[in-house]
């Protein structure tokens with residue numbers, strides 16, 4: 001009951017922090033898409049390069065998130081820029097990897113048939129590879145988004161705001177309502193984002209393609 | 216006309232995958248490239264639509280060197296069918312068939328009409344199949360769509376790389392027959408790759424037997440069978456393959472199609488006349504000889520007539536009734552076994568509906584076998 005009262009009383013603050021949270025995670029993931037999807041495409045035809053890139057992205061993924069935020073500070077100062085940078089780096093791996101896997105898994109026979117019919121490279125990319133890989137690529141974006149929304153809570157520690165702020169302030173004030181509000185909102189946000197992206201994925205994926213589960 | 220002049224392909228300096236190949240394919244001709252795995256069939260074919268570029272030599276289509284043509288334009292004017300079918304899984308059948316015409320920016324209405332026409336041609340009704348996705352079709356249907364797609368832009372030339380080899384034998388045979396039927400109507404110039412000599416013999420107007428990147432013999436199926444140029448070709452086409460695998464010979468292939476029917480109530484005098492007239496020892500006895508669908512009641516061999524003194528005796532009274540009928544697709548081996556076990560001389564062959572369509576006799580078997588095995592020795 002206290003929780004409900006807390007939410008009622010701090011409605012504006014929660015909304016503002018949620019907005020910050022969404023824009024931090026959103027910008028991070030969008031940037032990661034803008035960079036990661038083209039990289040995923042580029043490395044498909046380069047076996048060695050693809051290994052290097054995926055390894056680098058793997059290594060980034062293993063850096064504890066708190067440490068990554070801290071490392072970003074000397075480069076970008078405090079506030080949202082280092083937070084967005086760290087979120088961007090985190091989102092990169094699932095997006096590159098899934099794009100790579102999605103495109104790489106397109107049956108070579110189909111590419112061959114497409115070439116044989118006289119499709120240009122660009123036509124093959126947009127008419128064959130992307131539509132066939134879209135659900136796997138979207139899968140990567142979903143993972144990046146859900147983890148990104150979770151990790152964004154840490155951004156508050158370097159002064160970027162977001163729902164994490166409620167958690168840290170709550171912790172220092174021993175205000176459980178505050179902590180729960182921050183944690184629950186962030187979790188709900190992740191679920192909602194996943195749901196919306198899931199709908200989008202369904203819309204983008206042709207009915208002719210049976211979705212394969214990927215990690 | 217397609218001509219390959221001195222075409223070679225090598226991936227490294229040492230081995231030539233295709234070695235100084237010359238090949239002329241006339242308009243409207245179905246040419247089969249056949250040979251063992253790795254002999255360079257696919258490579259040869261793909262050089263025609265420039266999926267592979269030759270290391271040396273030139274290829275001309277209607278006198279034009281294809282090097283001088285735009286690759287994608289060239290490919291849009293050559294139908295291409297591959298073993299793995301390669302339909303675009305995310306597109307409907309309609310869109311799949313329409314791929315090339317749409318790439319060529321043809322009028323949408325015309326393209327739709329064309330898809331309709333092609334689906335009719337391959338006997339998959341538009342209303343049922345056009346909006347389906349490839350995975351909602353059987354393998355055989357998918358490959359039919361593959362063929363329709365290759366025809367969509369109405370190319371003069373079609374390349375087919377083992378298009379039917381992933382299908383089960385029955386479907387494969389169906390599609391082979393359909394291809395032959397289509398070819399009668401459409402007269403395309405078709406280059407067909409297979410490693411299956413039976414398929415080659417069945418489909419090809421001419422067959423190019425390949426080995427190690429060379430064409431050993433380029434000739435009609437009949438000449439390839441009867442006059443193989445060397446031991447390799449002979450072994451490959453296996454003129455004696457029917458001896459080695461008599462399983463491949465079916466009852467309907469060794470039967471004598473000439474069957475003489477006689478009504479059961481006719482006198483044996485008439486039977487003797489019929490045998491003389493048609494130079495045969497055996498008659499099929501039916502209720503009514505003038506009716507096409509009359510059921511077989513028995514058979515009458517010439518030996519049954521011996522010792523019958525009354526020429527007015529009815530055929531019905533002396534015919535053999537417990538006759539073993541042979542299904543048309545039974546293999547020669549089984550037929551021979553049955554004949555041996557039961558000591559039979561005459562074996563009527565029936566089609567699936569049970570109608571008698573021929574008769575196997577010792578003579579018919581020997582005739583067929585001597586036809587198949589060409590004379591090699593001089594006597």
Ligand SMILES: Nc1ncnc2c1ncn2[C@@H]1O[C@H](COP(=O)(O)OP(=O)(O)OP(=O)(O)O)[C@@H](O)[C@H]1O
Nearest residue numbers: 226232250251252253254255256257258259409410
């Ligand atoms: N990209 C390549 N690099 C090197 N060698 C190749 C390449 N493509 C094909 N070859 C070789 O060329 C030879 C001929 O290949 P090709 O695909 O033309 O054979 P094929 O007659 O079609 O055989 P199959 O019946 O198995 O399809 C093979 O020995 C193959 O290993």
Ligand SMILES: [Mg+2]
Nearest residue numbers: 256257258376
């Ligand atoms: Mg091949």
